Amino acid sequence: MNPVPRSPRCFALVPAAGIGERSGAGMPKQYVEIAGRPMLAHTLAALAAVPRLVQTLVVLSPADDRFESTVLAALPGYAGWVARVGGASRAESVLGGLAELRRRGAADEDWVLVHDAARCLLRPEWVDALLDACLPDAVGGLLAQPIADTLKAGDAAGRVTATIDRRDKWAAQTPQMFRLGLVERALRQMGAAATDEASAVEALGLAPRLVRASMANFKVTWPEDFALAAKLLAG
Ligand SMILES: Nc1ccn([C@@H]2O[C@H](COP(=O)(O)OP(=O)(O)OP(=O)(O)O)[C@@H](O)[C@H]2O)c(=O)n1
Numbered sequence: 402m403n404p405v406p407r408s409p410r411c412f413a414l415v416p417a418a419g420i421g422e423r424s425g426a427g428m429p430k431q432y433v434e435i436a437g438r439p440m441l442a443h444t445l446a447a448l449a450a451v452p453r454l455v456q457t458l459v460v461l462s463p464a465d466d467r468f469e470s471t472v473l474a475a476l477p478g479y480a481g482w483v484a485r486v487g488g489a490s491r492a493e494s495v496l497g498g499l500a501e502l503r504r505r506g507a508a509d510e511d512w513v514l515v516h517d518a519a520r521c522l523l524r525p526e527w528v529d530a531l532l533d534a535c536l537p538d539a540v541g542g543l544l545a546q547p548i549a550d551t552l553k554a555g556d557a558a559g560r561v562t563a564t565i566d567r568r569d570k571w572a573a574q575t576p577q578m579f580r581l582g583l584v585e586r587a588l589r590q591m592g593a594a595a596t597d598e599a600s601a602v603e604a605l606g607l608a609p610r611l612v613r614a615s616m617a618n619f620k621v622t623w624p625e626d627f628a629l630a631a632k633l634l635a636g
Pocket residue numbers: 415416417418419420421422423424430431460487488489490491492494495517518519520620621622
């Protein structure tokens with residue numbers, strides 16, 4: 402077995418305990434087959450191709466009974482860590498995963514790259530760009546994409562209420578990388594209201610770095626997203 406390098410190390414943490422309600426798939430969307438294997442298998446394969454990540458922990462729901470028979474079956478020889486410590490919200494699942502990383506020897510100063518299972522088009526070179534930009538940084542950061550469309554606010558009736566200045570707006574993606582001690586403290590403080598790690602860190606008065614990636618790093622969310630992801634993965 403290869404010795405695990407000393408701190409600070411870089412871990413990936415993949416929250417995969419959601420139910421995928423908006424996807425309309427009738428099953429947790431991470432298990433929907435896209436281009437020949439479950440979405441989560443694509444995500445884990447991309448992270449496994451980044452040598453600077455010492456290990457990946459995938460966080461499943463305590464009730465999950467599909468991972469081994471579908472995802473592991475599609476990834477022969479996969480040696481990542483698995484923990485059934487998911488919670489009712491994404492933030493709770495991430496906090497469960499951070500506690501599991503600590504149980505397995507990770508320390509406050511280690512970096513954790515949190516990446517949505519549902520962003521299955523991740524490319525190793527984008528993770529490398531994030532690491533290059535954030536490893537020398539005290540705070541950490543996230544992959545993101547500047548908004549290219551004109552931004553509208555709308556009401557419940559589907560009518561425009563305002564046009565929003567888009568010049569400083571970015572769409573947040575994942576991975577989002579922070580030191581374990583910092584992101585754990587931030588998420589504990591913000592609780593389930595945190596829709597991503599960066600917003601919790603921002604609430605502590607810090608300014609995460611924005612690292613441009615690609616629109617292709619989108620999150621499979623709606624029914625039509627599966628076909629788009631399949632086309633891109635097949636290509
Ligand atoms: N309680 C939860 C909720 C979400 N997630 C994970 O967080 C990522 C981003 O969440 P999202 O795209 O919203 O997934 P779901 O919560 O599954 O989708 P929906 O909101 O449509 O139900 C996904 O990889 C999802 O599995 C999680 O681990 N635990």
